Amino acid sequence: TTALGRAAQRVRGYFLALDPTFLSAVAPLALLAIILFTRTPSTNYIFDEQEALLANPYVNAKGGLRFIDAIHRDFWGLPPDRSVGSYRPLPNFLWRAIWAVTRQPFFHHFYNVLFHAANGALLTCITFWLTRKRGLAYLVGLIFVGCAVLTEAVSGIVGIADVLGGMGAIAALAALTLPAWAMPFGVFTAVLLGLFSKESALVCVPLIPFAALIAAPLTHPTRPARLVRALLALLAAGAAFVLYVELRRRWFPAPMPAELTAPLPEGAPLVKRALHDALVWFHQAPLPRDPLNNPLSGADTPHRIAGALRVYWRGLTQVVFPWTLSGDYSYPQEPAPDRVVFFESVAGAAMMALPPLGSLVLWIAALRREHLERRERRSVRAAFLVDGGQATSRRWPLLIAGALLAAAAVGLAAYDWHTLRPAGRMAMLRALPLVLWPLPFLPALLLGLGLLVEGTRPLPCPATADRSVWVPLRQGYAGLCMAAIGLTWVVVSYFPHSNIPVVLPTVRAERFWYFPAIGSSLVLAVAFSWLHEALAGSTLAPRRRWSWRAWVTPALFTLFFGFQCAQAYRHAMDYRNDLEFWAATKKAVPNSAKAHLNYSVMKGARGDLPTRLAESRIAAELAPSWPMAHVYTGDTLCRMHRAEEAFPHYKRGMELGPNELSLIALTLQCLHDEQRLAAHEAELRQLAEEHPGTWLAYLAVDTLDNGAKHGGVDPKYRPRGYNEGPKE
Incomplete structure (x- = not known):
């Protein structure tokens, strides 16, 4: 065997012989991220990095601003009455802490590169936990870390908000693998981390429960409890969102946008009034409208939506084929269209509508395969294991404890609402806004429901003959579930940045794709996996016996990944100065x-x-x-x-x-x-x-x-x- 062959075997063994862990995944992904996205040591502060750091009064501790005062300042260090609407205290905390150590721009972008690699490693682990496929797991991590359209977010210092926000979203996905009693607390913490890093993490509120619903038979094959796990994730993510908004309203009392201060006319539809009240409660600071940065801000609604769909289509094609990458798309590069219907607006609309429908179709197919596989395995009198061991006698204690906790939470909430609150007692609870009132009772309810899930009768899960290895029921439908999550993730996570629901200060920015790239990485990796299985079969023969069909997918992936890496490196080199x-x-x-x-x-x-x-x-x-x-x-x-x-x-x-x-x-x-x-x-x-x-x-x-x-x-x-x- 040649030295090259031995090296290839070692590399193959590293990625395919052992189950990936966070540490084993982060090492190669960090090396990849450093090679692709690291700027030269002589780099300087570029574009809005100067406003974010050099001119940031909070980071520079001007005017007697204390370390804790990040909660009272926006992303640029400005007070509420001068803010442009970007409330992201966690990046400011990080900048202020490290600013005292060094002010070199190279260092302040470098930890962003490492955080990106950590996100890729965690996404690798999540994929493996869901599919038990080592190659597919590393494929997801490589595609995500090497995604060229993310260069602005990773190589640019201000991209730390996107990277930390994405870290919160990925950590929330990882929390879905925890036991049902611990999962909501993990989701709550992760979503809160994401929200205080960037407002875009609000997409976790619908997406994490959706992922819990789809992935339940993968994360917990013996006790899927799809609806309950999705409900737990929804309550946890929703609680994090409500707490974030209420804290932001108190810590950062920005002025209300003018369109929300005016009362609605008499007889306004109920839906419109409800939306107005929700926006007033959310209390987003007024967003600047500059036709130069966002030409769509001056267009009427149909033309604005058409232009936004065009931008979405162009960004989506960049994810797959990043031929051109840029740090700016100002006027008149992305002008308001003069027509509503044209190819790119139609293509953008189709790619907004079709992926969620595709997710539904894939999920139905996954449910069918899961049902058939469980029925087939029930018909075989195999040895059964539950969560890696014999059917446990802990069920009844878990059920009793869960029922007591859930009942206590509901009972105490009802007692406070109907008795203590009208009587003026429990001043601390009465002082809470109505939207925060359920929060003190929520932990016990979530813990109780989680214990009830863990105490339910397990579904059969076959093991090896000697009962030493747990064999999860996922081989036939794991890819379907992954693709279903990814397709919807791309659309929903991009939608707040699309200029469709609200007019943003910027018409287009590649850093907006950090959240959607999480979903696109899942979809692309599953697509490559399916193509390889279709051409080469599901089991890989030794290399000397591979037919030409078995080399098609590796060749296509090499071209795809090589082009992504080349474009990412080229664009990162644009940040030299x-x-x-x-x-x-x-x-x-x-x-x-x-x-x-x-x-x-x-x-x-x-x-x-x-x-x-x-x-x-x-x-x-x-x-x-x-x-x-x-x-x-x-x-x-x-x-x-x-x-x-x-x-x-x-x-x-x-x-x-x-x-x-x-x-x-x-x-x-x-x-x-x-x-x-x-x-x-x-x-x-x-x-x-x-x-x-x-x-x-x-x-x-x-x-x-x-x-x-x-x-x-x-x-x-x-x-x-x-x-x-x-x-x-």
Whole structure:
């Protein structure tokens, strides 16, 4: 045997000879993630990483902010009245803790890479627990960790919110394998972790109970109790969601969106009133609507949905075939469509509707196979084991304890509601909002129901002849269940990011696919497994006896996985520095005005003003109504000592954005430095008169009157410099 052959045997043995554990899975997956997603040590803070860390007052401990104050700040360190709606305290806790150790951007992205590998390892273990197939388990982990569309979430520092949120979702899936009495508490903790990392984890509320319903015969073959386990998961996930919302409302009292403050008209339908009340209770901070970042924000509902379905279809194809990857998709790269019906909107609608229907079909097929397999095994008088041992005598103690706990929880809740609460007793319970009132009684109820499930009569589960090994009933339908979970997971987990239920600040971002990639990894791995079994058979013969059909699936997977890895690595290398990032972005999405303008800023920061001018003009042509593009074009000319050429661009930018404080300050400061303020005083005062009550009106007059004293614009109104920390 050659050295290469021995090495191949060792690798094969590592993945296929032993059952995967978290530690055995995390080692190769961490190596893969490090190779694919690690940025160069010389990297700097790129794009919104500067706002998230360098300019984050909480992370930098400005203004006397304590460590615990993350619960009172948004993702960017802003207070509730200035928030853009991103409440994610756990990433801020992590950043603040490590910021005291190092401020190097390389380190702050590197632990994100390791967390991603840990998520892949946990997903590998979950797949093995469900299917008992080692190869399929590692296949899921490899597809998830190597998914190229996740590069933005993994290589970008701000992607920590998506990665930690995904960790909560995957941990909740892992909790489904626990005994019924412990499972709800694991789900509750995991979902709460996800929610405080990113709001997207709210998709766990429907998805985890759905997964519990489908996977019950896989996680607990002898006591599936599908409906009860799904109910336990729903109560636990729902309790975590309710607690999260109530804590956020108290810790982070953001202003209510304007559309929710207005009362509904008399006679509004019951459904509309219920939805309105639910949104008022949820109390999401107002989301910014910027047509540049999300052109769909200005479209009517039919065209917005059509555009959102187009974006969904494009993202879905990226998951499978990531030919183009980009860190930005701003206007006019993803414009609002001029038609409602076109190929991509129809394809997106089909891929929204068909996967859940496919899940239903697959689940029905799995139920049928499970029923046939159990009936067949009952007909054979085989030795039976229950959960790895003889039928236990613990059933009755479990049933009695479970019944007592559940009855006590229900009884105490009823007693409090009908007796103590009306009498004004138990002030602590009366102080709770109505939506939180059931929470004190819920743990006992969940524990009791779980014990009742564990005490039910077990279904037959055959063992080996010597009763030494438990053989689960899953071989015929595990893949069907996995695919059913994955298909619905993709659609439901993406839906909050789709711009269909609500208009988001961003039209499209690849990091939005972190949650859906969990489901797509399950589906793709099962598809490759089914294809290989169809071509090569379910049992693998030694390599020398393989026919050409047996090599088809490995070859296809090698091409698929190799392309994913190559694209992930290429895109991760775009994060070497801010100049490389924006150069790659404008190449990938040439119609993004923001990409061209940011690239121009990077070139200008390195002294290449001619390139900055050319790129700024491209941005202004792509987005003629964008104030920043015009002001930055003028600023480039001004810095080239061509202030007279710059003024028409400055003027146009100020007219378009009379309340853009930073842009106006930038304009006035450069005109002062070039000693051209006096030459344009009449025009500036006229602009101020035409826009009363705006920053333009105030700052133009103030700078003209007091510029000599302040050296231009009043320093407290000057914009924060590039790569600069928060202003005091």
